[in-house]
Amino acid sequence: MGGRVPSGRFTVDSWQKVRNLLPGFIIPALILIVWFFFSGSTLLPAPDLVIRILLHPSEDLLSCGSLLWNTGVSLIRVLLGLSIAILLGTPLGFMMGASQRFRQFTSVITELARPLSPIALLPLSIIIFKDTSFTEVLGLNHLKYTRHILNELQIGMVFILAWGGIFPVILETMHGVRGVRKVYIEAARVLGAGKLFIFKHVLLPASLPDIFAGYRMAVGRCWMVIIAAEMLPGTNSGIGYLLRYSYQLSRLDVMLACIFIIALIGLIFSRGLELAGEKWLLLRARER
Numbered sequence: 067m068g069g070r071v072p073s074g075r076f077t078v079d080s081w082q083k084v085r086n087l088l089p090g091f092i093i094p095a096l097i098l099i100v101w102f103f104f105s106g107s108t109l110l111p112a113p114d115l116v117i118r119i120l121l122h123p124s125e126d127l128l129s130c131g132s133l134l135w136n137t138g139v140s141l142i143r144v145l146l147g148l149s150i151a152i153l154l155g156t157p158l159g160f161m162m163g164a165s166q167r168f169r170q171f172t173s174v175i176t177e178l179a180r181p182l183s184p185i186a187l188l189p190l191s192i193i194i195f196k197d198t199s200f201t202e203v204l205g206l207n208h209l210k211y212t213r214h215i216l217n218e219l220q221i222g223m224v225f226i227l228a229w230g231g232i233f234p235v236i237l238e239t240m241h242g243v244r245g246v247r248k249v250y251i252e253a254a255r256v257l258g259a260g261k262l263f264i265f266k267h268v269l270l271p272a273s274l275p276d277i278f279a280g281y282r283m284a285v286g287r288c289w290m291v292i293i294a295a296e297m298l299p300g301t302n303s304g305i306g307y308l309l310r311y312s313y314q315l316s317r318l319d320v321m322l323a324c325i326f327i328i329a330l331i332g333l334i335f336s337r338g339l340e341l342a343g344e345k346w347l348l349l350r351a352r353e354r
Contacts, residue, residue: 075228100342109162111319119323127320128311131213131303137327140296140304146289147227149154151284154231156277160241164269169240177237184230184291188298191222194252199223218303223295230291231284238280278339 102113119127123134130136162169162176200219201209209216246269254264296306305324310319 115319116322119319128315132309136303137305140292141214142164143219143223144227144292147224148231148288150228151231151235156237156239159236160243163240163243180233184226185294187226187229189296190225191225195222221289227288227291230287233281234287238276242276243269246272282336282339285339289332289335
């Protein structure tokens, strides 16, 4: 009997979450209805043309790859840059939050670097890294003139994505650690807890909401950065490139399909990290 209650509770909670999401679809549905009725009298293409592109994502578009290929390129770029930002930014944020001396040592350089836009650093990254891709870094030169994902992962692109994502991670992690009440840390020390125990059972659980908030901000910023970077001259793949190229050829149906995919992935990123943070906190609560 003890095992049935959580199952039913999970079902009720899941249904409640679905009900809470439903009102958010009202405005998009109204926009779609208005678009459907007025598409013939405006410059916008009919919705069925855009839907057809979305339903056939593997078809080649404008001789520059499919919607699926270009979206995948952008996603892998973002995930790689975001992973670097998280792996570097999380421990730095913890150290800045836990150690006043380390925070004093790094605060000035952090505040100087944080306002620098990743897009503004793109010319500098091109000068430093040129157009070096992972194909060249890994010594796979036989793949250089083929359509391979490693050819599309430029070091400079990954650098500006990591730059764009690392500061939200650092600052939110630092604020989360600094927000932990000192009485909890002192109580753990009085009871004989070591630094590792305090980190695992006091600092980490208490700062997790802020850490995941930083991750959500970082992934949103990385996604916006990659779209803007891919729309600049010099790129030849990615959802941002396909968006710019479709505009140049006046293919509004392809352009609107790209915009829909960009918005949908941004929503998935945000909601996914929010749910991951909630599930992590729930698991930690059950462990206690």
